[in-house]
Amino acid sequence: MFCYRYYRPLSTVLFALTFLFASSVSAQTTTSVRSFGLQTCSAYTETLLGKRDRNAAILYSQWLAGFLTGRNVTSGKMDLFPIRDPLGEWVRLIALICNMNKDKRLFEVAEGTLTKLKQYHIKAKDPAVDIKYNGGKSKITVYKSFLRKSQSFLRSQGYSVRPDGSWGSRTEKAFSKFKKDKKLSGPSIPDAFFIMALISDD
Incomplete structure (x- = not known):
């Protein structure tokens, strides 16, 4: 169970996530981001809002992008996230939810969010x-x-x-x-x- 109801917008830091995601095409290996999903949301939000660690934020963004891509492939749906582009909106949404569920692990929040979005999953040929x-x-x-x-x-x-x-x-x-x-x-x-x-x- 995740908390969704009470939240405050997270300053302009979240608006920078789109840029960070666009920059994440830099040479990083798959193994370097593999364990990021096991991190707690508190570690994720501290990286974004506390340490302002750009490199770590890019790695988190890479993991979230890979998670969504993998779930799309295995789900039989065209897309599980209703925003096609920019994918940074997916990263931003997880940051918002993580900020209210800091004891949860990142993969739990990502999976739970896709479940919560079930009625908005996209079928083939949706323009x-x-x-x-x-x-x-x-x-x-x-x-x-x-x-x-x-x-x-x-x-x-x-x-x-x-x-x-x-x-x-x-x-x-x-x-x-x-x-x-x-x-x-x-x-x-x-x-x-x-x-x-x-x-x-x-």
Whole structure:
């Protein structure tokens, strides 16, 4: 059992995770990250928020990316995580949950999170939707079924949005208002901070 309900956004450190993940293509061996899943969440969050150890953060990101890839291969699903790109959102989500479950091991939280996301697992041929933000300078790619379910969730919470799986100004405004009302970090998009709120509401 993991705690999902009470959390505070973790400063701008989590926004750096996307950069760290992009940098993790540097020459690191598989064996160098193999044991990272056995580390406690307290060690993980201390690396990110306390020591600010960039090299260790990259290795943790590599392990989480490899874990997700492996689970995708063995699950028979196209994708177990509803955000296709950037994969740094997966790393960020685990950091958020780990911050509330510091006694758990990283692999336990990663596995538990995928279980919690079961209704958002992606099947074959689910089209991707590109969402541009930050004045068109940034982009996140999510799956259409996830966007539609996110819109349905927002609508159930009283926000004016049509659950059609398409991105537009009306959907963006709904995300913006929801994040403002819930005091969530990040832009008006379905990112890790939004997913955290989504699974916390289950």
